[in-house]
Amino acid sequence: MKLAVCAGPPTCGKTTVLRQVTKRLLAKQKRLAFLKIDVQYADEDEIFQKEFSIPTRKVYSGELCPDHCNVMVLGDALRWAEQTAADILLVETAGLCLRCSPYVEGLLGVVVLEATSGMNLPRKIGPMLSLADVAVVTKIDLVSQAEREVFRARIQEAAPGTAIVESNALYGIGVDPLVRRVEQAAEVIPPLFLRGNPPIGTCTICVGKKEIGWQSHFGVVRALENQNFYRGE
Amino acid sequence: MSSLDALDSRIPPSTRRIQTITILGGCGKNGVPEQLRRVDLKMGDIVSVVGPTGCGKTTLINDIELYANGTTPTGRTVLINGEPHPEDYLADPSSNPIALISQHTNFLSDLPVHVFLETHARIRGVASPARAIEETVSFANQLTGEPIILENAMTELSGGQTRSLLIADAIVIGNSPIILLDEIENAGIHRTRALELLKGYEKIFIFVTHDPRIALLSDFRIVMRDGAMQKLIVTKEEEKGVAQEIRKLDDLLLGLRQRIRSGDELDSSYLNEKLHELGYVA
Ligand SMILES: Nc1nc2c(ncn2[C@@H]2O[C@H](COP(=O)(O)OP(=O)(O)OP(=O)(O)O)[C@@H](O)[C@H]2O)c(=O)[nH]1
Ligand SMILES: Nc1ncnc2c1ncn2[C@@H]1O[C@H](COP(=O)(O)OP(=O)(O)O)[C@@H](O)[C@H]1O
Ligand SMILES: [Mg+2]
Ligand SMILES: [Mg+2]
Ligand SMILES: [Zn+2]
Ligand SMILES: [Zn+2]
Numbered sequence: 112m113k114l115a116v117c118a119g120p121p122t123c124g125k126t127t128v129l130r131q132v133t134k135r136l137l138a139k140q141k142r143l144a145f146l147k148i149d150v151q152y153a154d155e156d157e158i159f160q161k162e163f164s165i166p167t168r169k170v171y172s173g174e175l176c177p178d179h180c181n182v183m184v185l186g187d188a189l190r191w192a193e194q195t196a197a198d199i200l201l202v203e204t205a206g207l208c209l210r211c212s213p214y215v216e217g218l219l220g221v222v223v224l225e226a227t228s229g230m231n232l233p234r235k236i237g238p239m240l241s242l243a244d245v246a247v248v249t250k251i252d253l254v255s256q257a258e259r260e261v262f263r264a265r266i267q268e269a270a271p272g273t274a275i276v277e278s279n280a281l282y283g284i285g286v287d288p289l290v291r292r293v294e295q296a297a298e299v300i301p302p303l304f305l306r307g308n309p310p311i312g313t314c315t316i317c318v319g320k321k322e323i324g325w326q327s328h329f330g331v332v333r334a335l336e337n338q339n340f341y342r343g344e
Numbered sequence: 345m346s347s348l349d350a351l352d353s354r355i356p357p358s359t360r361r362i363q364t365i366t367i368l369g370g371c372g373k374n375g376v377p378e379q380l381r382r383v384d385l386k387m388g389d390i391v392s393v394v395g396p397t398g399c400g401k402t403t404l405i406n407d408i409e410l411y412a413n414g415t416t417p418t419g420r421t422v423l424i425n426g427e428p429h430p431e432d433y434l435a436d437p438s439s440n441p442i443a444l445i446s447q448h449t450n451f452l453s454d455l456p457v458h459v460f461l462e463t464h465a466r467i468r469g470v471a472s473p474a475r476a477i478e479e480t481v482s483f484a485n486q487l488t489g490e491p492i493i494l495e496n497a498m499t500e501l502s503g504g505q506t507r508s509l510l511i512a513d514a515i516v517i518g519n520s521p522i523i524l525l526d527e528i529e530n531a532g533i534h535r536t537r538a539l540e541l542l543k544g545y546e547k548i549f550i551f552v553t554h555d556p557r558i559a560l561l562s563d564f565r566i567v568m569r570d571g572a573m574q575k576l577i578v579t580k581e582e583e584k585g586v587a588q589e590i591r592k593l594d595d596l597l598l599g600l601r602q603r604i605r606s607g608d609e610l611d612s613s614y615l616n617e618k619l620h621e622l623g624y625v626a
Contacts, residue, residue, distance in 0.1 A: 257460075
């Protein structure tokens with residue numbers, strides 16, 4: 112089985128892209144499963160179930176950041192997808208924690224960015240972009256060609272090794288190279304590791320301790336004056 | 345003009361050899377195959393795309409810009425020099441021979457004009473970016489009433505400034521051998537000046553237009569309906585004669601517009617005088 116993890120800021124077009132990819136993979140007789148990870152609301156599981164009749168699941172990360180949640184649940188999700196006899200598990204995850212990335216070492220990682228999001232976005236989203244294999248730029252129908260080309264350059268500056276696919280996802284225009292990448296992606300062979308540096312533990316802030324000031328937290332903390340340090344045992 | 349012409353020598357070798365574009369027909373909106381099954385354009389051709397709003401003109405030039413390969417909703421295929429496009433056209437802007445000036449009249453980009461143009465010049469592989477940027481802005485400023493300032497944010501530009509800058513960018517920085525323009529007559533720019541400047545370049549030009557002056561300037565025009573290319577009309581000698589008259593009438597209207605703009609009044613003696621000059625009244 113293959114795994115493709117797709118991340119990106121809210122409303123950037125992740126679902127729209129994955130629907131186009133799903134349509135094309137099903138036409139090639141692939142068996143798919145779909146998992147959505149979001150913070151507190153998502154209906155993609157119903158959308159994919161209704162539109163494509165494929166097995167779907169969703170999980171709310173609640174107090175955890177979605178990327179941390181992804182790390183926790185992905186093992187179970189892969190076993191579930193395997194049981195449904197899927198060839199490919201597609202995971203859509205909200206990228207909110209911009210310090211971590213949700214991608215798995217050796218397996219396909221896709222980030223979705225909208226062309227309308229401003230030229231500084233590629234500089235702001237850290238490993239979600241720089242550790243992705245493919246960056247899909249959506250909503251190219253809403254910007255001029257020149258602007259699209261400059262946006263591409265800004266992505267390349269932030270993530271020189273990431274392949275770029277530009278798409279009008281509403282009509283599936285331009286998504287074929289992404290479909291090829293999914294088809295050619297590596298097989299899942301445990302053990303699996305998070306790509307790059309794992310998220311910095313499950314920090315106390317992530318689990319809902321909101322009091323301001325590092326004095327209230329344990330684990331890896333940070334004060335204004337210095338770098339991260341460890342507080343606790 | 346001459347300094348702009350000199351820039352043509354930096355067309356990258358991969359794109360210098362563009363001879364033809366071919367559009368192979370797909371389907372219209374109702375799924376019925378297009379009547380025009382094949383349109384061939386060769387270097388130097390000026391072509392218009394005409395038809396009512398919503399008939400698929402923008403979709404057609406988008407297909408061309410994306411090198412459609414049968415997978416866009418229209419099912420059209422676009423060939424360059426008789427062959428499918430090399431993959432790098434879209435992946436590497438410096439080798440992309442097509443520049444599209446779309447109907448967008450605002451930028452979403454939060455960059456200053458000079459940073460935007462510098463970045464675009466770099467990725468389009470421009471040899472001397474500083475000069476190209478200067479040329480681009482001076483080209484654009486010939487088309488717009490309010491001059492563009494390099495330090496302005498792109499988002500501050502007016503609709504007319506935006507279109508002017510995009511046209512100039514495509515011609516000077518893009519230096520593309522194939523230029524697609526979507527309804528430049530509605531752009532709030534000096535359209536006549538734009539046509540004069542564009543005529544100085546040997547390229548394939550495709551104008552989406554409702555403007556008879558632009559349509560009759562073309563070698564031929566593609567008539568669209570219900571999403572489909574319906575027929576092709578070659579501009580005959582008779583139409584070229586008509587074009588002369590249209591140009592006069594158009595200039596007359598532009599003159600009237602200019603008077604309104606500058607706060608003058610339009611009395612009948614002024615109009616009669618102009619019509620007399622044109623030989624329309626004794
Ligand atoms: N014009 C245009 N609209 C698009 C494109 N891609 C997505 N959209 C629209 O953008 C909106 C958000 O798209 P989604 O696919 O739901 O985005 P998402 O990233 O899955 O959003 P969340 O999962 O809610 O974070 C929808 O209204 C889509 O129709 C595109 O390429 N062009
Ligand atoms: N051949 C076609 N097949 C399906 N839909 C089409 C086709 N051509 C155009 N359309 C759709 O028709 C609508 C209007 O087309 P557009 O190109 O914007 O028209 P115009 O530029 O002539 O006003 C768009 O939603 C477009 O997607
Ligand atoms: Mg979604
Ligand atoms: Mg249009
Ligand atoms: Zn995190
Ligand atoms: Zn955290």
